Structures are given as structure tokens and as C-alpha cells.
Amino acid sequence: MAAKKQLIVGLGNIGQEYADTRHNIGFMIADELARKAGATFSTLRYAYYTEYRQRGHSVYVIKPTTYMNLSGKAVNYWMHELKIPLQDVLVIVDEIALPFGKIRLRAKGSSAGHNGLKSIEALCGGQGYPRLRFGVGSDFPKGRQADYVLSGFDNDELAELPALIHRSVEVVTSFINIGVELTMTQFNG
Template sequence: MKYLIVGLGNIGPEYVDTRHNIGFNIADKLVEEQDGSFELLKLAYYAEVSFKGKKLHVIKPSTYMNLSGKAVNYWMKELKVAPENVLVLVDDLALPLGKLRMKLQGSSAGHNGLKSIEELCGGQNYARLRFGISDNFRKGQQAEYVLGRFDKDEQKELPTLINKAVTMIKSFATIGAAQTMTLYNK
């Protein structure tokens, strides 16, 4: 079985370690733990790693967040990965920091990366791992907030949360989304 794991984010040094790039951070940790490395290929940074006999094809789209679907669509077709074997790692304003939720499908909830995937990949039939970044911003400041870096207190929590997200990805690949949701969505 092969899986496509998609970390959402924006390329470029100005976006490194921002809230919107948490998907990239999780993908980096997964690949690092499995002794893999990324290389820039068509539309994405790509790595292939194995876990318990499962092939995990991990991408970080190089298309910027709003065009993520272009990379996901290409790699799904290139690797012949079914939508049920795709997991998108995404930041979520609706969840407080520290909350991780796996969902089998659902709306984009206004997230431009997910909107692009829906439009270019044929709907909402893919799993997503939602990483809570909270909504601690004033009205009209959403863009600045998601493109901002985590504060010092939040940064202390990140390694533990990223490790938990990696554990959930491995669970998704071995026991499936439904059982992973039962185990981890508390």
C-alpha cells in the first residue's frame, strides 16, 4: 500500500516556522524520523519513506498555499494514489493550539489550501489532519496571524504536538483513518 502525505505551507524563508506552515513542519519531522530527505521535483518537495511495510510519499507543494491542489493532483496521478490514501496536514484556526483532529472528509472551512485541493482533485474525499493554531487575533488580522510565527510559549509546546501528529500519520498508514480518529480524536 502506498500513501500520499501532503504537508501544506508556503515556500520561502519569510514563511519558515509560521503558523500557516505547520504542515511543512510535520512533514519534515516525519521524513526526518524515517531517515529520508526531500528533493525538489515537479510542483513539490518530495520524499519517499517506509513505515511498517507501507510506502509514504510525502510532498510539500512548491506552488504556494493557494495553489496546493495543483501539486496534490499531479502527485496523486503520478503515483496512482487513491483519494482514501491521501492525508493532508493543515493548520486550523477553529481549533485551539494543541488540538489535533483527523477527519475523513469535510469542507475547506475557508482554508485556501484545502479549497484548491477540492477544486483540482475532485472534491472533499480525502483525509486531513487538522493542527489547531487557535484564533487569537483581532478582527481583520487573520492573514497577519496565520503568516506570523508562534509566540515563545507556543513554541515550547510545538515539538510534543508535532511528534503526536507524526504518530497519527503513522497510525493512518497502518490502521486507517477511522481507527486513528477513534484513538486520537479526544
């Protein structure tokens, strides 16, 4: 596969009160991805930003600073700034429709009601971008979804989190190296 440019987007909310919440799993995975690559984030326009090279590919990683519901603003800006097409943007997002710890890569799809994905869809040209959905479960009373995703992981989940973040980084690394289709075949078990 020819060397290419890829934009990896970890979704979350800025601010200490959101730091370790379910909604910020995208930030956590992006942090670990950068740490493993020896890259550090800088605060730039609409995002915390870093870049590194991997097997000849240029990898750009952002954590939008626009808050979750306006993520599309940051993604749109960086897609255009870096001249990266939508299909080479991988968005890492929390997913209540998946049980905790289930990780699923998709080449495209709907926002499934996720406000961060809705914003990206609206501002970046549709649903044709890969996304890594990280299952955070749905153990909340009806109507309490926002409270749930903005709360921290429980102790059992926290014990499993490092291994799950590591696995997610493996999926992202594979996406960078061999693309979405082969990575889906390898990891979506």
C-alpha cells in the same frame, strides 16, 4: 490491512519568510515525519518530495512548492503520478477554528475557508480526503486572519511545539499503519 500506497501532504508556503509561521505547520510535521523515517526531501515537480517504506506500505510525502493557495496543483499532479486515490491522501493543515495544539483527524470534510484545502478540493475531486487539522488558535482581531497565520508562534506556543509535532507524527504514522477510522478512534479525544 493490505500494503498500500499513501500520499502525505504537508501544507505550507516556500521561502524563508514563511518558514516558522502558523501557516507552515504542515511543512514542519512533514519534515519531522521524514526525519524520523530517515528520508530526505528532493525538489521535484511542484513539490519537495520524499518516500519511504513503513510496515510494507509505500509512503510518499510532499510539501507543495506552489504556495498554499495553489496546493491542489501539486496534490493533483502527485496523486496521478503515483496513482494514489483521493481517500489515501492525508493533508496536514493549520486550523484557526481549533485552539492551539488541538489536533483533529477527519476522514473528509469541507475546506472551512482554508485556501489550501479549497484548492485541493477544486483540483483533486472533492472533499473525500483525510485531513489532519492542527489547531493554531484564533487570537487575532477581526479581518487580520492572514497576518495571524503568516506570523510566528509565540514563546509559550514554541515551548509546546516539539511535543505537538511529535504527537502529530504519531497520528500520521497510525494513519499509515491502520487507516483513518481506527486512528480517529485512538487519537481524537
